[in-house]
Amino acid sequence: MAVHGKKAPHPFLSSVIDSDEYLEVYCQPCNIKGERLPAHGFCTDCNEHLCGTCFKLHMKHKLSRNHTLLDKENMPKRMHAPTSSSVHLHQSDELTKACLKHQKEMIKFYCHDHKELLCSVCVTLQHSATLCKVDYIPDISVDITDSKYYNDILRNLDRVTDLCQKISEDTRKRTAKSEKSLTDAVADIRKFRKEINQRLDELESQTEDAARALQEEIRINLKTVERNCEDTATSLKTTTDFIKRLNATGQADRLFMELKMTEQMIEEYEKKVQQVTSYDLEEYAFQANDELSAFLKNDMALGTFSKKTANKPNVSSSDHVRTRQANRQTEIGVKTSGDKEMCRISGMAVFTPDLLIITDNLNEAVKLIDVRGQCVIHQINVNGKPCNITAISSTEFAVTLPFRKSIQFISASSSRLSMKTALKVNGECYGISCYKGRLVVSFCNPAKLQILDVNGTVLSDFTGENIFSNPVYVVACRDFIYVSDWNKGTITRLNWQGDVSGIYDVMDGPYGITLANKGTLFACDYSKGVIEEVSDDCSKGNILMSDLKRLETTCWCEETNELYFSNFTSDAEYDNFLQVYKLS
Incomplete structure (x- = not known):
C-alpha cells in the first residue's frame, strides 16, 4: 500500500552511505532507543523502516499522516549499513541526563530552531524533521572541546558573575548609605527637638519677663498710692493739731481763717482719696497661645521621612508623568x-x-x-x-x-x-x-x-x-x-x-x-x-x-x-x- 505526501526525508538517516553492504531490516526509530524490532513497513519520506507500532503511529500522527508509506510486501527488503560518518545508531555513554518532560527518556538530541535539548519522545511528538532542524548530540559535539562557543560561554559566565558581585557590593554600599541617612535623620530629629526646646525656653522667658514687668508696674503704682496716702495723712494730722492749738489758746480770728482754709483743703484731699480708691488693681491669669495649644492637642508626628533620591541605579527617579502644562x-x-x-x-x-x-x-x-x-x-x-x-x-x-x-x-x-x-x-x-x-x-x-x-x-x-x-x-x-x-x-x-x-x-x-x-x-x-x-x-x-x-x-x-x-x-x-x- 502507498500513501502519497510531500515531506522531506528524516534528518537522522538522511545521510545513508553509498555502500553495497546491507543489513537485516529492522525498525530504525526503535533502534535509536536501543530496541531492534522487525520492520513491517517503510516511509519513503523519512527513508526509514518501521515496526508495526511505529507504522500505525506514522499513519495517525498529523505530522506524518501524509507521508508515502510502503507495507511489508512492498518495502525495501534490505537496508544500508551505517558507516562512521553516518548517523549514530548506538547510544553514547555520556547521554545519561533525563528529559525534564519525559523522565524515563534520556536527552539525545538538540533542536536548533527552538534551542532545546530533546529526548526521542520530544522529537517524535513536537520536533519532527518537517518542522525543525534537529541533530543527534554526538554528531554535533565532536568539536565542542576548547571551541569558540565553549570560550564564549565561559566569558559570559564570568561577566554575569562580575555583575552579580558588583550589584552585591553596590547594594552593601547603598544599604550602608541608607542606614547612615536614617542615623543622620535621627540626629536631625534631636536637633529639631533641641531647637523646639530652645524656642520654648525663649517664649517662656519672654512671658516671664512680661509677668515681671507687670509686677514691677503694680509695685510702683502701689508705692505711689501708699506715699500719697501717707503724705496726705501727715498733712491732715499737722493741720488738725494746729487747729486744736488755736482753739485751746482762744485765737478766734486765726482759728476762723484756718478753718476756712482747711475746709477747701479737705475738698482737695477728698478728690485725692477718691482717685486712690478708684485705682483698679487687676488680677491676672495665663492665657495659652491658641496655636501652641492646638499643636499639643493635635495627634501629629514630629515630622516625616522622605526619600532623597531613588536607590535603584539606571532607573528614573520619577514615577509620574505631567499631563498638563x-x-x-x-x-x-x-x-x-x-x-x-x-x-x-x-x-x-x-x-x-x-x-x-x-x-x-x-x-x-x-x-x-x-x-x-x-x-x-x-x-x-x-x-x-x-x-x-x-x-x-x-x-x-x-x-x-x-x-x-x-x-x-x-x-x-x-x-x-x-x-x-x-x-x-x-x-x-x-x-x-x-x-x-x-x-x-x-x-x-x-x-x-x-x-x-x-x-x-x-x-x-x-x-x-x-x-x-x-x-x-x-x-x-x-x-x-x-x-x-x-x-x-x-x-x-x-x-x-x-x-x-x-x-x-x-x-x-x-x-x-x-x-x-x-x-x-x-x-x-x-x-x-x-x-x-x-x-x-x-x-x-x-x-x-x-x-x-x-x-x-x-x-x-x-x-x-x-x-x-x-x-x-x-x-x-x-x-x-x-x-x-x-x-x-
Missing part, C-alpha cells in the same frame, strides 16, 4: 496696612472669575481679592483664627473658626464683605465644603467628619481612627466627598453615606485640595512641595508642579483655567503672596 501668571500681594502679622492664607473660594475670597489665619481676617487688579479690595476681622472657607450661595460664604468651635457666615458683594450669623459646632472645625445646602465639615479634635445643614443640624457623623486621624481639608461634589488626612498621608474618597471607595496614599503631607474639571482634583503636598493632579477614584496621580515651598492650600477657577495656591514658610517673601498659574 502649568504656566505662572502672577503673584498677588495680600498683606495690608491693617495686618499685624505675616499672612497665612489657609483657605480660598472663588467669588467670580475676577474675585477671590481668602482667609488669613494669623491676622484673623477674611479678605476680598481683585485677581486682575492684584490687590485686596476689602477685609474684615472675624475675631478668631479662620481656617477654611466655602461658598454657600452666589453671595454667601462660610468660614471655619477652629478655636472658637464655630462657623462664621459672611456676605459678599463686588466691593465689600460683611459679617452675618455664627453657627456653633461640637469640635474644632477645620475643613469645610458646601454642596446644595449641605455643609461637609472636618474636625481634628476629635477626628471626625460631619454633614450639617445651614442651621447646624447634624445630618451625618463619620468617626473612627480607621477612617481619619487628622482630617484637614474637604471638598464635596454630587456623588463623593474627598478628605485630606495629614497624619495618615492620604486623600480619601467617601460617598455621602460614609462608605470609603478610594484612597490615594502616596503623599507625605497632604493639605489643601480643590476639585477640577475632567474628573480630577488638585492636592497640595506640604512636605514634598508638589501639587498633584489626582484621579477622581483616587487610584493614581500625576505631579503637576514641583520644587515649591511648603504648600498650604489651593483653589481652582474653572472659567479661567487658573489655579491659585499659597505657601506657609514663615518667610514673608512667600507667605504674603497668592500664586496664580494658568493650566493648559
